[in-house]
Amino acid sequence: xxxxxxxxxxxxxxxxxxxxxxxxxxxxxxxxxxxxxxxxxxxxxxxxxxxxxxxxxxxxxxxxxxxxxxxxxxxxxxxxxxxxxxxxxxxxxxxxxxxxxxxxxxxxxxxxxxxxxxxxxxxxxxxxxxxxxxxxxxxxxxxxxxxxxxxxxxxxxxxxxxxxxxxxxxxxxxxxxxxxxxxxxxxxxxxxxxxxxxxxxxxxxxxxxxxxxxxxxxxxxxxxxxxxxxxxxxxxxxxxxxxxxxxxxxxxxxxxxxxxxxxxxxxxxxxxxxxxxxxx
Amino acid sequence: xxxxxxxxxxxxxxxxxxxxxxxxxxxxxxxxxxxxxxxxxxxxxxxxxxxxxxxxxxxxxxxxxxxxxxxxxxxxxxxxxxxxxxxxxxxxxxxxxxxxxxxxxxxxxxxxxxxxx
Amino acid sequence: xxxxxxxxxxxxxxxxxxxxxxxxxxxxxxxxxxxxxxxxxxxxxxxxxxxxxxxxxxxxxxxxxxxxxxxxxxxxxxxxxxxxxxxxxxxxxxxxxxxx
Numbered sequence: 001x002x003x004x005x006x007x008x009x010x011x012x013x014x015x016x017x018x019x020x021x022x023x024x025x026x027x028x029x030x031x032x033x034x035x036x037x038x039x040x041x042x043x044x045x046x047x048x049x050x051x052x053x054x055x056x057x058x059x060x061x062x063x064x065x066x067x068x069x070x071x072x073x074x075x076x077x078x079x080x081x082x083x084x085x086x087x088x089x090x091x092x093x094x095x096x097x098x099x100x101x102x103x104x105x106x107x108x109x110x111x112x113x114x115x116x117x118x119x120x121x122x123x124x125x126x127x128x129x130x131x132x133x134x135x136x137x138x139x140x141x142x143x144x145x146x147x148x149x150x151x152x153x154x155x156x157x158x159x160x161x162x163x164x165x166x167x168x169x170x171x172x173x174x175x176x177x178x179x180x181x182x183x184x185x186x187x188x189x190x191x192x193x194x195x196x197x198x199x200x201x202x203x204x205x206x207x208x209x210x211x212x213x214x215x216x217x218x219x220x221x222x223x224x225x226x227x228x229x230x231x232x233x234x235x236x237x238x239x240x241x242x243x244x245x246x247x248x249x250x251x252x253x254x255x256x257x258x259x260x261x262x263x264x265x266x267x268x269x270x271x272x273x274x275x276x277x278x279x280x
Numbered sequence: 281x282x283x284x285x286x287x288x289x290x291x292x293x294x295x296x297x298x299x300x301x302x303x304x305x306x307x308x309x310x311x312x313x314x315x316x317x318x319x320x321x322x323x324x325x326x327x328x329x330x331x332x333x334x335x336x337x338x339x340x341x342x343x344x345x346x347x348x349x350x351x352x353x354x355x356x357x358x359x360x361x362x363x364x365x366x367x368x369x370x371x372x373x374x375x376x377x378x379x380x381x382x383x384x385x386x387x388x389x390x391x392x393x394x395x396x397x
Numbered sequence: 398x399x400x401x402x403x404x405x406x407x408x409x410x411x412x413x414x415x416x417x418x419x420x421x422x423x424x425x426x427x428x429x430x431x432x433x434x435x436x437x438x439x440x441x442x443x444x445x446x447x448x449x450x451x452x453x454x455x456x457x458x459x460x461x462x463x464x465x466x467x468x469x470x471x472x473x474x475x476x477x478x479x480x481x482x483x484x485x486x487x488x489x490x491x492x493x494x495x496x497x
Contacts, residue, residue, distance in 0.1 A: 030496030037495050182440075184494045185486040189379050189443045189475065191365070195493055196372040205339045207327045248442035256440055370493060379478050380471075 025177050027166050027266055034267050038215045042203065050216030051274045057203045058210055065278070074151060074224040074276045077231050081152030084145060089134040095149070098130035107157035107273045111262050112165065113172040120175050120258040123150055124233055141252035142236035147222040151231055154222070154275035162219065162273065164266040179263025182256055183214070188247030197241075209280075218265045220277035231276060234261060305392035313393025316386050323382060323390055328373065332397055340372060347394045354391065361387050420462035428453055428469040434476035441483035446475040 038050065042057065049056040055065050085095050085103065096102035100109075110123040121129075124146050128138040139146040166172050183194045195214065197206065202213035221234040228236075235257045239249035250256045305313075317323040318334060325331065328340035351357040360367060362377030376382045382390070428450070435446050453468035491497055 024497075026496070030494075033496040180494065181490055185441075185490040186482065187441055187486075189381060189445045189478075190374045191379060191482065192372060192374075193490070193493065199493075199495065200370075200372060201340050205337075207324075207338050208336045243444060246444045248444050248447060250440060369489070380474055 022170060022173050022177060025173050027176050030180070031267055031269060034215060038213050048271060050213060051219040051271050053212035053217065053220065053279065054210040057212070061210060068278065072224070072278060074231055074278065077148040078151050078155050078276060081148035081150070084149055085152055089131070089136050091134050093134050095127070095130055098126065098133065103153055104156045105160060107154045107275070108160040108162045109164070111258060111265060113167055113169070113175060113262070115167055115169050115172070118171045119255065120262045122253065122258055122261055123153060125253050125258065141233060142239070143228070143230055143232050147231035147233050150233065151222045151276040154273055157273045159272045161270050162265060162268050164262070164269055166266065175259045176263055176266060178256070179259035179261070182260045183263060187242065188245035190245040192245040194241065214264065214267060216268050216271050218261065219268050219271055219274050221275045224276060224278045226280055309389050309392045310396055313389035313391070316382065317390050317393055322386065323376065344394060345397050347397050357391055357394065358387060361390065420466055424453070424457055424462045424466040424469055427466060427473055428457070431469050431473035431476050434473060434480055438476060438479040438483050441479050441486070443475055443479045446472050446479060449475060
């Protein structure tokens with residue numbers, strides 16, 4: 001077969017393997033449209049303020065919140081997280097050995113898409129993979145030690161802009177699209193999508209709760225909630241929001257929740273890391 | 281014997297006339313309706329609607345008031361509570377009837393109550 | 398005559414038992430349909446379906462098959478609605494999405 005014909009066949013083949021559902025998927029266009037959407041909804045809120053969720057939208061709540069920032073309730077957990085982070089495993093190595101730049105100042109790059117494994121790697125998943133690679137047992141994903149370690153790592157990245165990348169790989173695009181689909185699909189007996197509350201109704205009250213916008217939503221995690229009385233991870237919050245609409249939550253770090261985090265954090269690209277933080 | 285038949289006949293007539301819109305709701309029906317509308321595990325209408333003397337009401341939906349004037353046809357009101365997505369596919373109001381969140385009977389009690397607003 | 402009487406007696410004794418057996422079979426049939434429908438909902442399962450299913454299971458474990466059957470029926474109804482939701486959302490989710 002002539003070389004040109006062969007090349008053409010290869011090109012056709014490559015085009016064919018891209019699933020048709022991915023045609024027209026454009027994360028950067030989505031992100032820009034979302035920024036525009038929320039800017040129009042809240043013209044007085046500076047873009048970077050969106051990382052403060054409900055506190056960006058309501059002066060009274062914000063004042064209350066700020067008055068409590070002198071003694072943040074997560075301080076002790078962050079110190080514990082630091083200690084665990086620096087304490088060597090049984091084999092003598094530390095967490096630093098598993099991460100770029102020794103794990104300091106890297107929160108803004110998570111989650112990322114691993115092109116070898118073809119899956120989304122969140123910070124909490126990477127922490128447990130590091131443990132297992134060094135012969136340690138994995139930690140539980142929603143609270144406790146993992147939240148403390150993740151909070152410490154976030155604190156070393158304070159203010160760095162999120163920089164979530166979607167590599168030129170159909171599997172990465174598919175993961176993004178899967179997360180987006182999760183965010184916009186109605187679930188549960190009460191028939192809500194994440195977007196029903198956090199895209200359509202941010203700034204409104206649902207009973208005594210003030211709804212935060214999708215933009216900036218993951219940047220303050222892990223979070224200390226007064227309702228929890230402790231730190232919790234983003235996936236703990238996902239599960240809570242699913243349960244509230246009577247949808248069966250998925251396991252923390254399931255593919256669905258990791259893809260969801262990938263989509264949601266991508267939307268916040270350019271906004272600063274502010275975790276850990278506090279919420280009601 | 282004949283008398284009894286007549287009674288039965290009358291009773292059937294009365295029953296068939298009791299198609300929801302005609303019969304006035306009793307105070308007990310109305311109280312039950314309010315309870316269902318306010319309770320978090322049932323209607324939880326206050327999560328989104330200001331209504332009556334409800335406390336800590338949400339701001340997602342419009343205030344529910346003047347129901348008699350605005351909904352002269354009980355059927356229309358019933359259908360909206362049953363499944364608002366039929367009227368507005370993008371609404372966030374849960375389809376209370378279609379998703380079995382409330383039974384037909386429960387929705388009717390809530391509507392008895394709504395008509396007092 | 399005597400045998401007929403005996404037969405009648407034993408039949409009447411059996412009757413409640415067989416009614417019970419009928420309820421048990423009904424329950425099992427509805428319960429397994431509810432469970433497979435619930436599974437078909439994939440990641441669109443409802444917590445309310447799950448709790449009706451487990452309530453049905455424990456009623457059955459206590460031998461209360463009529464009650465178990467009723468709960469399984471409710472679970473089946475909810476499960477069907479969750480499957481309908483899953484199918485419908487696969488078609489319409491993008492209508493509400495920023496960027497389409």
